[in-house]
Amino acid sequence: MGNFFGTDGIRGIFGQTLTTNIAKMAGNALAQVKHRPKIVIGSDTRTSSDILKCALAEGVMLGGGDVIDVGIVPTACISYLTCEFCFDYGVMISASHNPPMYNGIKIFKSNGQKMTDEEENNLESYFSNFYETSPYGNYRQKNLSKKYINFLLENAEFNLSGYKICLDCSNGASYKIAPKVFKKLGATVFCTGCKNDGEKINENCGSLHIENLQKLVKRKQADFGFAFDGDADRLIAVDGNGNIFDGDQILYILAKKMKNEGSLYANTVVGTSHTNSGIMSALNKNKINLIRTDIGDKYVIDAMQKMNLSLGGEQSGHIILRDKINTGDGILTAINLTNAICKEKASLSTLFDAQLLPQANLNIVVKDKMKVMNNEELRELISNISCTIQPAGRVLVRASGTENKIRIMVEYTSLAKAKKYAKEIKTLVLKI
Numbered sequence: 001m002g003n004f005f006g007t008d009g010i011r012g013i014f015g016q017t018l019t020t021n022i023a024k025m026a027g028n029a030l031a032q033v034k035h036r037p038k039i040v041i042g043s044d045t046r047t048s049s050d051i052l053k054c055a056l057a058e059g060v061m062l063g064g065g066d067v068i069d070v071g072i073v074p075t076a077c078i079s080y081l082t083c084e085f086c087f088d089y090g091v092m093i094s095a096s097h098n099p100p101m102y103n104g105i106k107i108f109k110s111n112g113q114k115m116t117d118e119e120e121n122n123l124e125s126y127f128s129n130f131y132e133t134s135p136y137g138n139y140r141q142k143n144l145s146k147k148y149i150n151f152l153l154e155n156a157e158f159n160l161s162g163y164k165i166c167l168d169c170s171n172g173a174s175y176k177i178a179p180k181v182f183k184k185l186g187a188t189v190f191c192t193g194c195k196n197d198g199e200k201i202n203e204n205c206g207s208l209h210i211e212n213l214q215k216l217v218k219r220k221q222a223d224f225g226f227a228f229d230g231d232a233d234r235l236i237a238v239d240g241n242g243n244i245f246d247g248d249q250i251l252y253i254l255a256k257k258m259k260n261e262g263s264l265y266a267n268t269v270v271g272t273s274h275t276n277s278g279i280m281s282a283l284n285k286n287k288i289n290l291i292r293t294d295i296g297d298k299y300v301i302d303a304m305q306k307m308n309l310s311l312g313g314e315q316s317g318h319i320i321l322r323d324k325i326n327t328g329d330g331i332l333t334a335i336n337l338t339n340a341i342c343k344e345k346a347s348l349s350t351l352f353d354a355q356l357l358p359q360a361n362l363n364i365v366v367k368d369k370m371k372v373m374n375n376e377e378l379r380e381l382i383s384n385i386s387c388t389i390q391p392a393g394r395v396l397v398r399a400s401g402t403e404n405k406i407r408i409m410v411e412y413t414s415l416a417k418a419k420k421y422a423k424e425i426k427t428l429v430l431k432i
Helices: 020-033 049-062 075-084 117-124 145-154 177-184 211-220 247-261 277-285 297-307 330-344 369-373 376-389 415-431
Strands: 009-013 038-043 066-072 089-093 102-108 139-141 164-168 188-192 224-228 235-239 268-272 289-293 311-313 319-321 359-365 394-399 405-411
Touching: 020 049, 020 089, 020 102, 020 117, 038 049, 038 075, 049 066, 049 089, 049 102, 066 075, 075 089, 075 102, 075 145, 075 330, 145 177, 145 330, 164 177, 164 211, 177 188, 177 330, 188 211, 211 224, 211 235, 224 330, 235 247, 235 330, 247 268, 247 277, 247 311, 247 319, 247 330, 268 277, 268 297, 277 289, 289 297, 297 311, 297 319, 319 330, 359 415, 369 394, 369 405, 376 394, 376 415, 394 415, 405 415
Parallel strands: 038 066, 038 089, 066 139, 164 188, 164 224, 268 289, 268 311
Antiparallel strands: 009 102, 089 102, 224 235, 311 319, 359 405, 394 405
C-alpha cells in the first residue's frame, strides 16, 4: 500500500492524518490520470465533509475536470450514479463506521467499482506533481438522489403495508433516504439516529451500537429493524425479538434465496477470512460453495468479478449484490432481506437455520500496528494457539486497515476457551 490509501480508500483524523491538502492532491491526481474528467461527489454528515469536498473539487477543477456535487448521500448512491450517468469517477467523502473526528475519501471507477490496490498506488504517484490547466473546470450542485431512490424501489418485490420497521441511520448518510424508501414501500417506519448530525455520526448509534435498535424494535413491537453505518454501506438486522443478524447471517439467508431462484451464479458466494465457519458448513449442506478472500469489501468484489459471481459479503455487514450494484449497499441489502421475509412469510430467525461457531472478537488500540504484527513472540503465541485448537478452531490476528487497532478473532467450539485464548493474545499485544 502507498502512504495514503488503506483497505478502503484514504482515511484519517481530519486536520491531522487527513488534511485539505491531501484531498486537493487526490482530486488533482484524478485530473491527471484522466484528461478533463467528469466526477460526481457526495458525502456523509460529518462536519469536516464540506471542506474536504471543496478541497478535492478544487484539485479536480485546477486540473481541468468538472465536478457534480450531489450532497449528502450513501456511498452506494455514488457508485450507482457514477455508472448510471457515465461519470469518469465517483468520490465519496466519508469515514464509514469511524467516529466523527475521522473522515475519508473513497474513489469509484466508471463501472461503479472501487479502485484496486494497483490503481490506488498509481493515483498516489501523481500526488506530488500538482497540475494546473486553463481554463479551469466547472463545479455544479445537482440533486440526483431521486434516481438512486427509484433504483432501490425497483428492487422491492413486495408492498410492505402492514409491516412495522425500525431504522437506525447512525446520524449519517442514509438519515433521509432510508426512511423515505421504506415509507414509500408502505411500511410503518420508526427511526432512531436519523438526524443530519455530523458531530454524532456513529456515536452510540448505527450498526456498531445495535442495542439502540433492539430497544426500539421491542418498544414499538416492530416486525424487524435495520441498522446502517455512517455511509450506509453496511447493514446489521434485528428481528422482532431483538435477535441480531450480522453480515454472515444475512449472506446465508440471501444465498439460499438466490439459489432457489436460480440467480446465484455457480452456486457460490464470496466471504472473507472472518466469515464464520458455521456459515460455510451450512452453505455446503445447501450445496453452496464459499470462497474466502482477505478482509475488505474491495477484495470480495474483486474475487466476485474475476469469477463472475453474484453474491458476496463480510461479517461487518457489507453485502454485495453484484447483479445490481458494484459495491456494498446497506439499504439495497435491507430491501432484499424484506423480499425474503415477505416471500417466505417468515421471520429472520426462521430464515436463518444455520449453527454458528462461537467467536471471540477483540479490538485493541495501539500506537504502532506494524511493530505489533512483526513481533516474533506474538507470532509464536498465535502459532501455538492455532495448533492447540485445530482443526475445530481458527485464530485470526490482523492490523486494521482503517484505524490504529489490532483485531483479534478466535473461533472455537467452546466460547469460554475462545475468549481465554483471545485474552492471552490481547495481553501480549498490550505488552508489546
